[in-house]
Amino acid sequence: MTVTPGRRSDRSVPLRADRFGRWAQELRALLRRWYLQLVRERAHLVLTLCQPAFWLVFFGLGVGRLVDRATVGTDDYTGFILPGVIGSTVIGSAISGAVPLLWDKETGYLHKLLSMPINRGSILLSRLLFQVLVTAVQVAFILLVAVALGVRVATGLPGHLLVLLVAALLTVALTAIFLALAYLGPGHNTFFTVSGFAALPLLLASNAFVPLAAMPVWMAAVARLNPLTYANEASRLLVLDGWRADLVGYLVGLSLFAVVCVAAAYLAFRKQTGGST
Amino acid sequence: MTGEAITTSGLGRVFGDRHAVCDLDLRVPTGQVMGLLGPNGAGKTTTIRMLTTLLAPTSGSARVAGLDVRRDPARARRHIGYVPQEKGVRHLLTGRESAEIEADLHHIPRRDRDRRVAEVLDLLGLLPDADRLVSEYSGGMQRRLDLACGLLHRPDVLILDEPTLGLDVPSRRQVWDHVRELRDGGGTVLLATNYLDEADALCDRVTILDRGRGVVTGTPAELKRKFGADVVVVRTRQADRLRQVLSGLSWVQQVKAVDDEVSVFVADAPSALPAVVAEAQLHDVAVLRATYERPTLDDVFLRSTGRAAEGRP
Numbered sequence: 001m002t003v004t005p006g007r008r009s010d011r012s013v014p015l016r017a018d019r020f021g022r023w024a025q026e027l028r029a030l031l032r033r034w035y036l037q038l039v040r041e042r043a044h045l046v047l048t049l050c051q052p053a054f055w056l057v058f059f060g061l062g063v064g065r066l067v068d069r070a071t072v073g074t075d076d077y078t079g080f081i082l083p084g085v086i087g088s089t090v091i092g093s094a095i096s097g098a099v100p101l102l103w104d105k106e107t108g109y110l111h112k113l114l115s116m117p118i119n120r121g122s123i124l125l126s127r128l129l130f131q132v133l134v135t136a137v138q139v140a141f142i143l144l145v146a147v148a149l150g151v152r153v154a155t156g157l158p159g160h161l162l163v164l165l166v167a168a169l170l171t172v173a174l175t176a177i178f179l180a181l182a183y184l185g186p187g188h189n190t191f192f193t194v195s196g197f198a199a200l201p202l203l204l205a206s207n208a209f210v211p212l213a214a215m216p217v218w219m220a221a222v223a224r225l226n227p228l229t230y231a232n233e234a235s236r237l238l239v240l241d242g243w244r245a246d247l248v249g250y251l252v253g254l255s256l257f258a259v260v261c262v263a264a265a266y267l268a269f270r271k272q273t274g275g276s277t
Numbered sequence: 278m279t280g281e282a283i284t285t286s287g288l289g290r291v292f293g294d295r296h297a298v299c300d301l302d303l304r305v306p307t308g309q310v311m312g313l314l315g316p317n318g319a320g321k322t323t324t325i326r327m328l329t330t331l332l333a334p335t336s337g338s339a340r341v342a343g344l345d346v347r348r349d350p351a352r353a354r355r356h357i358g359y360v361p362q363e364k365g366v367r368h369l370l371t372g373r374e375s376a377e378i379e380a381d382l383h384h385i386p387r388r389d390r391d392r393r394v395a396e397v398l399d400l401l402g403l404l405p406d407a408d409r410l411v412s413e414y415s416g417g418m419q420r421r422l423d424l425a426c427g428l429l430h431r432p433d434v435l436i437l438d439e440p441t442l443g444l445d446v447p448s449r450r451q452v453w454d455h456v457r458e459l460r461d462g463g464g465t466v467l468l469a470t471n472y473l474d475e476a477d478a479l480c481d482r483v484t485i486l487d488r489g490r491g492v493v494t495g496t497p498a499e500l501k502r503k504f505g506a507d508v509v510v511v512r513t514r515q516a517d518r519l520r521q522v523l524s525g526l527s528w529v530q531q532v533k534a535v536d537d538e539v540s541v542f543v544a545d546a547p548s549a550l551p552a553v554v555a556e557a558q559l560h561d562v563a564v565l566r567a568t569y570e571r572p573t574l575d576d577v578f579l580r581s582t583g584r585a586a587e588g589r590p
Contacts, residue, residue: 013393013431015355016384029381033370040369040410108363115329115359116382117351 084208287337417448507546
């Protein structure tokens with residue numbers, strides 16, 4: 001038998017030829033894999049969904065009693081920290097969004113994936129898409145709990161959807177960063193140390209629970225460097241204040257941030273995995 | 278066109294200042310099982326990573342199914358079935374789901390997918406367990422699932438990295454049978470292994486790697502004839518003395534002494550054994566025990582990698 005470059009031999013199974021169809025098929029298969037891995041771990045799934053709501057209930061109702069309304073600028077502390085709780089959920093989601101890729105790398109399955117004729121970008125894209133869906137479900141659940149606790153979102157139903165969008169953009173950006181940490185880093189020790197170390201400062205050095213105006217000047221300066229602050233600002237406008245022109249700037253800024261993070265993660269991934277598509 | 282499924286010339290890969298693979302020329306004819314042998318760290322896995330387009334070579338070139346892995350990696354991957362030695366995270370999926378997902382990742386059209394998945398699972402005897410979680414599979418079943426997944430798109434070249442590592446004897450034999458069937462069906466297989474009996478049983482040809490270089494290549498029989506001279510093994514308290522006595526005799530090819538054991542390499546061990554014992558007696562060397570071994574690939578391996586002294590059993 002002779003081999004002709006590029007032509008698969010007659011014994012081969014016929015493969016799909018159209019580019020878009022191939023891409024859609026591999027993306028669906030990867031999403032299916034992520035989905036099955038998530039839902040088969042019941043306890044993980046349930047806790048992932050419920051944990052943020054606990055924050056809202058216990059932190060919002062408890063700490064809310066200690067909070068001076070003049071500092072926060074509203075009576076509704078639960079409404080005030082709602083964006084912060086969503087932000088903390090997004091951070092947690094972004095970290096756990098990188099973990100499956102981390103395990104694939106450490107168990108060698110990533111090599112197998114990369115030896116298949118799929119686009120390298122599909123692996124990252126499928127993880128980002130999947131994690132956005134997970135975050136959306138979590139945030140929707142948080143919003144339901146918030147409504148049950150008496151929070152009334154100033155911008156109504158469209159506002160709820162925009163809060164979801166803000167969470168999605170932040171999820172994309174942060175997941176991309178943690179994905180990069182997962183495959184560029186030396187291993188899971190580094191990953192969990194760094195991500196565990198980063199999570200709390202990321203949350204606390206933002207306006208998640210305290211308004212910028214109430215912070216010491218230096219802390220506010222740090223918080224202004226934190227992308228979470230802008231996501232919180234956007235959501236807070238939607239929840240507490242209603243439609244404001246500032247929203248556009250926040251949304252555009254967050255979108256650009258997400259694009260930059262994804263592009264950087266993709267380029268690094270390509271470089272790390274042999275450079276080609 | 279060539280009749281070679283895999284061709285490398287001057288293939289090399291450097292990590293920092295370490296030459297993991299160096300100037301490697303491999304030729305795997307279509308339809309053969311080629312063994313890649315070598316001690317741990319000899320460069321087998323690095324070679325496989327380059328052939329499966331996971332790692333770019335730093336020198337030389339490699340073609341798989343006629344496609345240059347560096348210039349045309351995306352197309353080359355469509356011809357490759359790769360079964361890595363690692364297990365991968367799949368324990369939460371069933372065998373069938375796992376295979377379906379890999380079939381999709383190989384772009385097997387949806388209308389053919391389920392049939393093809395059932396075919397390969399059946400071929401590897403996994404159909405009755407197809408809908409159980411992979412976490413419930415034994416090591417042998419997981420390996421067979423790996424193999425099944427590697428066959429989904431009926432690749433022109435199947436690359437197996439340590440396919441029987443950690444398996445019990447019946448499971449190993451099963452995997453061997455499947456590899457043979459595959460070869461008989463016209464497939465080309467590149468097999469990296471640490472097990473020389475496996476290479477002997479399965480491979481049409483083997484290449485032995487050592488410190489990143491191809492040391493020898495040939496059929497197992499050729500190599501055994503070439504390197505694995507029959508060995509007479511003598512146990513004595515005067516090993517050095519016996520070595521001196523025997524060195525230089527015309528019918529002795531080589532003598533090695535380790536502790537109280539002397540290995541005498543000869544053309545025909547059964548007839549040389551009494552001669553060795555007679556020679557020992559002539560020089561007052563007390564022989565405690567004398568046996569002989571016919572060549573195995575172990576001998577080829579040990580002698581060609583220059584590690585006979587430390588490795589002789």
